Amino acid sequence: MNLPAIYEASGTVPQVLEEPGSSYRYSEDRITIRYLFAMLRRRREAFFLTLAICVLVAFLWTTALPRTYLSAADVVMITTPTQVVPPEGQGGVAVPVRSEDVETQLQLIASREMAGQVLDATRLVRDPEFIADVIAPRSAIDNLLTSMGLGKNTDDAPINISPETLRQRAITYLLKHLNVARMGDSFTLRISVTDSNAGRSALVANTFARLYTTDDARELARTNATAAQVLKERVDELRKSANTAFAAVQGYRIRNGLLSSAATSLSEQEISTYNQQIAEARAEAARDAAALSSANRQLHSGGANSVGQGVNSSVVTALRGERAQLVIKERDLAQRYFDNHPDLATVRQQIGDLDRQIAGEVSRSIKALETTADASAQRLSSLLASRNGTRSQLSMDNTALVSLADLERRAEATQTLYQSYLQRYNAIIAGTGSEQPTARLLSSANVPVLPISPNLPVNLALGLVVGILLGALLAVLAELSYRGFTTLDDIENRLGYRALGFIPSHRSVEPHVGTPLDTVLAHSNGAFSEALRNVIVSVRQSAPRSCKVIAITSALPGEGKSTVAACLSRSLAMANERVIVVDCDVIRGQLSKQFDLAEGGLGLYEALHSESTDIIHYPDPQSPLRILPITRPFPKGERLTEQRRLHRVVARLREQFDVIVLDCPPILPIAESREIVARTDSVVFVVQWRKTMDRVAKAAIRQLPVRAIKGLGIVLNKVDMKKQARFGGNDISSFYKQYRGYYS
Template sequence: MNAFSHPSTDPGFEEAGGSPGGRRGAGGLAEQFDLRRLGNMFRRRMRLFGAVAALVFIAVVLVTLTATPMYTATANVMLDTRREQVVNVEAVLSGLPADSSVVDTEAEILKSRRLAERVVNALQLDKDPEFNPALRSPGPVAAVKGAISGALASVRPQEVQDTAIAEQKAQERVVDSVLRGLSVRRSGLTYVINVSFEAESAPKAATIANKFAELYLLEQLEAKFDATQQATTWLNSRLEGLRDQVLAAEAAVQQYRIANNLLSAAGTNLTEQEISNYNMTLSQARAQVAEDEARLNTARSQLARGSTGDDLGEALSSPVIQQLRQQRATVSAKVADLQGRYGERHPEMLTANRQLTDIDGQIQAEIQRIISNLEAKVQVSRQRAAAIGGSLSNARGTLAGNNQAQVRLNELERTAEASRTLYESYLTRYKETSSQQGIEASDARIVSQATIPTGQSSPKVPLNLALGLVLALGAGVAAVVLAEMLDAGLATAEDVEQRLDVSYLGAIPLLASVAEGKASSPIDYVIEKPLSSFAEAFRNLRASVTYSRLGEPVKVVAITSSLPGEGKTTTSVCLARSAAQQGLKVILVDCDLRRRSVNRLFGAEPSRGLIEVLAGEATLDEVLTIDQTTGARLLPLAKSSLTPKDVFGSAAMDRLLEELRRTYDLVILDTAPVLPVADTRVLAPKADVVVFLTHWRKTPQHAIEAAFRLLSGTGAHLAGVALTQVDMKQQSKYGYGDPGYYYAEYKKYYVS
């Protein structure tokens, strides 16, 4: 292949025993929640889980045992839905409606800072060390802080301390402490509110809880009293102003009446009364004129018909005429007597006739006087009626003027009436409000006083221990999960294939985890124990590498890693020896110019090596070293081989690899790490395959991916990833299904 690629994308990868990711996909979510996987996770983290859980549980136990015993007392306050009605007047501050929101509001008032301040002042809690931190004896930490503060204050310039602010802050801290001990809650959906207080002393808790309830009721009473007092004061001041307004309005009405002659008696205007009298008098006068004229006309009519006037009504009622008529009757009788006795010519007869004629003349004269008197009465009546009519006309003119002035008068009277009505309403309300003072009632009452608790409310040892156990287990689980999340290394074949999407080549055990007793070095152990699981691991690795490219021979194998210390050289030497034991012609080429780890493993320091061969200063046969145990060839690096030249990218390196490919069955290139050194990126495409080693559970995944990105453009073929230094005893606690999971079952198959 001419490009660096993951084997999962290689057409022959599946047949070569590559990543089984496609087959695992059919498992769905069941494998993600495999209980065995979870069990394995806890198995390998059992120490961490136990340590964290134990620490948390011990901490809870210590906190519980060292905590100060606290006591809680509860007083019950009920909002009273009934109303006492001592006087049948409306209160200034109405009672509370008994709905849910009001109950909740009153509960919040019980928790208010203002009420807490009143409790602090009433019970002098600022002098109690439980609530005032300033009165407590300072601990060692506080003493050190105080000393430091004093030292700093001595070197700072003196500042003016605001005592009032300092005292206020101290008071606020006391109130905060009291509020922390207070608990107010509504009892279900009832009108009862539970007022609880927690303190270090049982009597103190009961006293403070009762004081909160008492001051709450007192505050309600004070609120109503203050509202009534304020209303009374305001009404009184308002009444003074309204009284002045009423007096001014009424004075304006009277002044306007006087100025416009709108005086009245018994509620009626004098001009109207005068017109009414004139109308009545004029009617009477006119009636009198009519009567007098009727009498005069009647008398004249009788006289015109030839009457002597004797039949006139006035004549009939006149005493003079009546007297004259009596005299005439007497004289007439005398005339009649004398006429019969003496005749017409008798002197006494004549005298009597003259007397009769004289009397008749007097009667006629009296009748004429009566007629004249009637005429005079008619004239007087007419003049009187005319005078009354004139006065009535004058009064009507005056009334017309008064009616124009009456418009303004009505306005003034309405203003005065409105002011009077408002004044009277305020006066009535003032009297009602004044009558309420002293009879205000609270909207709540204390159902039950807080009693001294007989047992402590906290700490609750059984509950704390139960919660501590739950918390410890939870903390242990959280620690295990967090450790798994932070574990960026690779531990199983599944990790390699799923997280890196590359083939898993095998695992190289940590020798101490598979060898019994004291083992020699790994490169010797693979020779001494060829049937051990350690030696078998390298045979498995060689098999995986050999069949990593189906249809193509694999001879040149570059072994690398992302970081130093991941076992490249040990793996390279052991792989070379294992292959040589199987009869293959093997050569190991040390390509790590900086470390030269192969020399250290074999304890040799050659004077000439790979660099000299590439430079033409020595031949290949001259620098090759033979492993006497297995017959494998070694192409080392001389001590002074470090060079700034790009020796691996030269044509000489290509010719050397071609020669080695023809001569040997397996060429192993022990290269430098990818991330710190660029040499491997030059060598990788020259090899048939690249074997990438990763330290078990140590190498971060990000480092591996960064190395893959560096190799991706070189054209190298990545055979896969092999895990090194695997602790097989711990590996059995990891991925269910991984070969190492069953190590305990098959380890007896090997000869240690």
């Protein structure tokens, strides 16, 4: 029998191939934006599912969160209060408000005392809903449980705390939900209250504002009333003391003959008058003497024009004014004319006449000063003589004046204190009932319509962002941990063997018909048929020897190896090659079933047991393809390779056909597959797109003999061409959208 060289014994030990995977080492590519985007496209279902879940959770959580409403009232501090009766001494001038005063007002509003007044004014301690919020505020979990019918009704639960403790906790609750802030640098204060009840938040905010704006006036009225009562008692006491002191002074005057209103006797008044007149006379004499002396010195040192006393004379003043005008005129003429000019000489003569007149007037003034000085000295001498006569009477009154002065000081002090208290008392009485507040309401709080929390748009946006991030993370992790085959690069990188090509799912390409076999026949120039021819070309180019016997197998059943064998065979046959496909899967015989040859007639079993060189095979009704089917079950335990029967059948078929395609059983469940593929020229290992795991394929390839590995090539089957483009590979299947129109 003419056996091919592969079936002949070799005189040398077969050479083992290099370590599997030596030609195609896995290399980690750089993670780029395109690479990550491709991952997201592959796992877009998981990505969008995660995104939808996160948005839904955000929506449910937002609807379950307790609603919080915000109400705000604005009050303005009155820096210049209007006083019906302005305080004495201020004259209506406003006292400036400092920043420290504003902070003090903020603390006043947020005090526990103010909160207690608000609690009493609003009567919230009688509101069961408010009490429930104070004792046990509802949370989002409580709302969720209530919506599912699992929550507990706390409205009718008994209150086991004392009224005082409840009041203190209610005050703490109000202060916790109160916020008082200054609006910029102005004197406007905003009182904001948050609450789960919209109406209650507005009520509390308005009560805080109302009590604050009226509290000052009320407190001032109470203070004024108290002060008026205290001052009235003190004023009565001081009035009695002042009257007693005044009576004592008047009685002492009468007893000692001191009848003047100044508490002095007639002698004291007289000596006092003399003293005053002497002082005035001395001052007048000294002044007149000084004026005379000064005028004489000025006259001797600088002439009449330098005497200042002369200025007091209206005549001298007028003469000096005329002289000044003539001097100006003389200067002007001197600049224009010579010294002998008549006009200039006339002016100078007039100036000389005026100087003589001024000197005469000054001389008369000095004589008048001398007369005045003499008269002043004589008057002083007369007054001194008169005073000496009254000194004896003055010494007698000195003792009485000392006691009187003491009594007057006491009376004056008492009267001054009485007047001070009386004025203050009158001011308070006048201001009672006219107290004005130091703040007024600028705008009251309205009942809010929408809550400020939870914020549905913000929470949904947050859920969207979290969903995007989490979905992207899960998609990337799922893709990185996914060990199936998506592209031909995955096959070569993970398995280390040549990828022959891909075979698309016939429904994912256009044109196509009902089955893959029919698509090959009806559209021989379509994308599906072209993918089959691409695999055939790759098989022949990668085979180390003549590629006549091609074994087609897979790791596990259900990966489409029988369909691949049938389609490849029909495609070769339609290319006018002599092709026969042999069904070697004795367990299932899927190839025979596809050609409706599984029952009746002669088949592979008869060919294996026949010694004839003629092997019975059947034609494909729709193409030149020949089929050697399994038409009957094999006896239990019998295998194809027993006694080298299959090898002899293949050898005989080599003589009749150009290509022999063996549809082998899966490698992992059937051990005989390794013997079959060991005697072929090429082995086409079929893996299913995004289903076959790399560890399964590695386990199957590890079972193959060395001879089979030499011609091993891997085909990616059932590729969904509509989805493949979004996986971002670098093989031709990833660019199907760009060239699919070529086949139409």
